[in-house]
Amino acid sequence: MNEPQDTLEKPIPINPKGRSKSFNKLLSKSWKRSTSSSNASLSGTMSDHKKSNSSSHNYFEDSKASSPDTNSPLGSKFSKLRSLFGSEASLRSGSDEINIPKIKHISPLAPADDENFSHIPSTNFPKSPKNAHLEDHYHPYETAQNATYEKQHSSSSHSGQSSTTEKPPSSTSNLSSQFKSFLHVSNDNQNSIQSDELSNTTANNSSLLPSYKNVSSSSLNGIDENEELDEFNHASDKFHNGGDRAPPKKEVYTSSLKESSESSFVSPDDLQAFPSIVIGIENNEKQGVGSTDENSKFALRRATSEPENKLKTNIKSHQTSLDNGTQLGLHIQHPKGADVVEPKRSRRLRNKSFSNKFQDIRVSPQSFEKIRLLGQGDVGKVYLVKEKASNRLYALKILTKGEMIKRKKIKRILTEQEILASSNHPFIVTLYHSFQTEDYLYLCMEYCMGGEFFRALQTRKSKCISEGDARFYASEVTAALEYLHLLGFIYRDLKPENILLHKSGHIMLSDFDLSVQANDSGKVKTPMIITPPSSSSSGKRSRSNTMIDTKVFSDGFRTNSFVGTEEYIAPEVIRGNGHTAAVDWWTLGILIYEMLFGFTPFKGSNTNETFCNILKNEVTFPNNNDVSRNCKDLIKKLLCKNEQKRLGSKMGAADIKRHPFFKKVQWSFLRNQEPPLIPVLTENGYDFTKLSKNKKRQDATNNEDLDGENKKSSLEELEKIMFQERVENDDEISEDNPFHDFNSMSLMEKDNDSLIYGDNNSYGKISYTPNSNRSRSNSHRNFFKK
Numbered sequence: 001m002n003e004p005q006d007t008l009e010k011p012i013p014i015n016p017k018g019r020s021k022s023f024n025k026l027l028s029k030s031w032k033r034s035t036s037s038s039n040a041s042l043s044g045t046m047s048d049h050k051k052s053n054s055s056s057h058n059y060f061e062d063s064k065a066s067s068p069d070t071n072s073p074l075g076s077k078f079s080k081l082r083s084l085f086g087s088e089a090s091l092r093s094g095s096d097e098i099n100i101p102k103i104k105h106i107s108p109l110a111p112a113d114d115e116n117f118s119h120i121p122s123t124n125f126p127k128s129p130k131n132a133h134l135e136d137h138y139h140p141y142e143t144a145q146n147a148t149y150e151k152q153h154s155s156s157s158h159s160g161q162s163s164t165t166e167k168p169p170s171s172t173s174n175l176s177s178q179f180k181s182f183l184h185v186s187n188d189n190q191n192s193i194q195s196d197e198l199s200n201t202t203a204n205n206s207s208l209l210p211s212y213k214n215v216s217s218s219s220l221n222g223i224d225e226n227e228e229l230d231e232f233n234h235a236s237d238k239f240h241n242g243g244d245r246a247p248p249k250k251e252v253y254t255s256s257l258k259e260s261s262e263s264s265f266v267s268p269d270d271l272q273a274f275p276s277i278v279i280g281i282e283n284n285e286k287q288g289v290g291s292t293d294e295n296s297k298f299a300l301r302r303a304t305s306e307p308e309n310k311l312k313t314n315i316k317s318h319q320t321s322l323d324n325g326t327q328l329g330l331h332i333q334h335p336k337g338a339d340v341v342e343p344k345r346s347r348r349l350r351n352k353s354f355s356n357k358f359q360d361i362r363v364s365p366q367s368f369e370k371i372r373l374l375g376q377g378d379v380g381k382v383y384l385v386k387e388k389a390s391n392r393l394y395a396l397k398i399l400t401k402g403e404m405i406k407r408k409k410i411k412r413i414l415t416e417q418e419i420l421a422s423s424n425h426p427f428i429v430t431l432y433h434s435f436q437t438e439d440y441l442y443l444c445m446e447y448c449m450g451g452e453f454f455r456a457l458q459t460r461k462s463k464c465i466s467e468g469d470a471r472f473y474a475s476e477v478t479a480a481l482e483y484l485h486l487l488g489f490i491y492r493d494l495k496p497e498n499i500l501l502h503k504s505g506h507i508m509l510s511d512f513d514l515s516v517q518a519n520d521s522g523k524v525k526t527p528m529i530i531t532p533p534s535s536s537s538s539g540k541r542s543r544s545n546t547m548i549d550t551k552v553f554s555d556g557f558r559t560n561s562f563v564g565t566e567e568y569i570a571p572e573v574i575r576g577n578g579h580t581a582a583v584d585w586w587t588l589g590i591l592i593y594e595m596l597f598g599f600t601p602f603k604g605s606n607t608n609e610t611f612c613n614i615l616k617n618e619v620t621f622p623n624n625n626d627v628s629r630n631c632k633d634l635i636k637k638l639l640c641k642n643e644q645k646r647l648g649s650k651m652g653a654a655d656i657k658r659h660p661f662f663k664k665v666q667w668s669f670l671r672n673q674e675p676p677l678i679p680v681l682t683e684n685g686y687d688f689t690k691l692s693k694n695k696k697r698q699d700a701t702n703n704e705d706l707d708g709e710n711k712k713s714s715l716e717e718l719e720k721i722m723f724q725e726r727v728e729n730d731d732e733i734s735e736d737n738p739f740h741d742f743n744s745m746s747l748m749e750k751d752n753d754s755l756i757y758g759d760n761n762s763y764g765k766i767s768y769t770p771n772s773n774r775s776r777s778n779s780h781r782n783f784f785k786k
């Protein structure tokens, strides 16, 4: 059944310096060091932060201190905060991101073709030692193809990319309601088209793409791949030049919720949105944690969330497709109609775009019992906890308010909450509760038992995986990014550390604190439904290949922040000319490369060298015949330094999904794919928390002034407070509180699939076992060979 554990490599402890952190965090830290002499402990209660008033003050010296609201019963409470940050208004609007001038020193490393850096001779660029041993991969055919493809791409110019400055997160209500409405329609229609897709996919694929076979074998057949790539490049040309675009007026969903009755029509032919109705293999028996039954399949069920009135209006029109879905064995939440009792929502929550999913807070810190520390970031810790009442396991992220104020991370957490709360996607971690106390913010999320995908990679001998397995993870990441882009968010921090593994082995994107909301104009944007040109002589449009232009949601948006993770950062971010959602497609290219080869393509011996390589070097591939031409072509197109020619820059995810590398992927059924490996909690596994103990120790437990015992008791003291403080309800938070926009709320749970606590497990050690249900063609064996 499973291959023995000893085929796994013991992961090497991560050198804290070896693996780069999200870059914005590095910059904030160095900037902070040069501007502040704070000696306050980096984590702790607000009283700790009182001590650091003088140093914190530096950050807000331009702000006018607001006088304490002596009339307010909450005045005294917030005086603690005020003493730290002066004007809360300036805090809320203040950018917490470091602008590019901070790193302008690297600009001489920019490529010679960039007009800003044309004076730098290219010979001055140090060669990455990593790249030095690599085969220079300039296959004449590929080079020619790339040239043709890029020429084709560049022919359709980018208009409307005006420069806008990044603004604090605003309500996404317009966009979100439109999108949710869109998704709602698409979900239902999705059901009706899925059966068609099932029967048509093979036919369509075979008509569009000449060969439909195992990629590992097709990789040996250069001719087939050349044809596919030719076809893709040719189709791209037609596609991007408006070739066979569906007429937008008639078939495109054009409206927000307000016009639900007339606007809910979308031709089933034209939809291939990612459905939020969950399809999957039902796991009727609830699995206890610690079950090591690798044959168990877990459905990734999500409650669909729709405003009740919308559901009622559309019940009739969608009943048929819902029924069709049921026949197909899909999990569909049938609306309860008249029985629905409106749950209580605070006034503030009612104004939020995600208010249909959440109700007033139902839990408090005391509702949870700490099991263990899962990890920690700059301003907080993530604990594995069990909810006392239900025995369910969750990951509870606890962030220290004072620390967030000092590090100007308030905007970050608001964005993170907004994204987690707005999302309803199988590959994005579910937020169950969020709340705040006097000193802390809490995000209670789905516990991703498999931990970081990065750790799973570390257990491979060569730290890499087979192409088939890389395709699996890349397709799930693409779907998650597509969804985020549709919501109007740019993720900006894709890397294996931020991809968590669900107990089922599917991915879960997490850590959205570097994300940005691209559509802050309040303008409702219209998703374009596009049908790519058919290669068949009949010219009949293929329904399974119909795509949505996700780029429309961030059109015209550019932001100048310097964010990302060193080895994953896109050239346009380094150049500082602003960047768009295309940065996410760059990072996807780096991720696929790292999955395949075990290292990133531009890593240098120091930050400057890495940036230089990113700006100057073309991606090269090790002499590795295991990787197909299609795969290399995809990576090259994603790692195109010119963001306007980069794959994904025209239609967003639709561009990527059409690439021949993904030709076998059935995008609507990603959740039904068998993951290459299943995480298992077992005493024979690895304790990754211990491995990463050097990572980001920023808190009181790392205070050099404390010895071992004192550190321990200091942490225990803090944890006591974290799990004891009283929840502050939304209405208790005054408007001048910097955390006013952080909602205390609970998900309206219809279907909670969280793990149940079992006390026979330490929850400390994880191993990854091959999925015996994954077919041979999915090459899980290769995964474990590596």
Ligand SMILES: Nc1ncnc2c1ncn2[C@@H]1O[C@H](COP(=O)(O)OP(=O)(O)OP(=O)(O)O)[C@@H](O)[C@H]1O
Pocket: 022, 374, 375, 376, 377, 378, 379, 380, 381, 382, 395, 397, 429, 445, 446, 447, 448, 449, 451, 452, 497, 500, 510, 511, 513
């Ligand atoms: N839902 C979850 N399930 C399981 N483990 C999690 C979950 N969320 C976070 N973790 C673990 O906690 C660690 C810290 O999470 P966090 O979101 O703070 O990310 P970070 O990037 O390390 O920190 P930062 O907040 O500074 O970005 C992660 O690296 C991960 O190992």
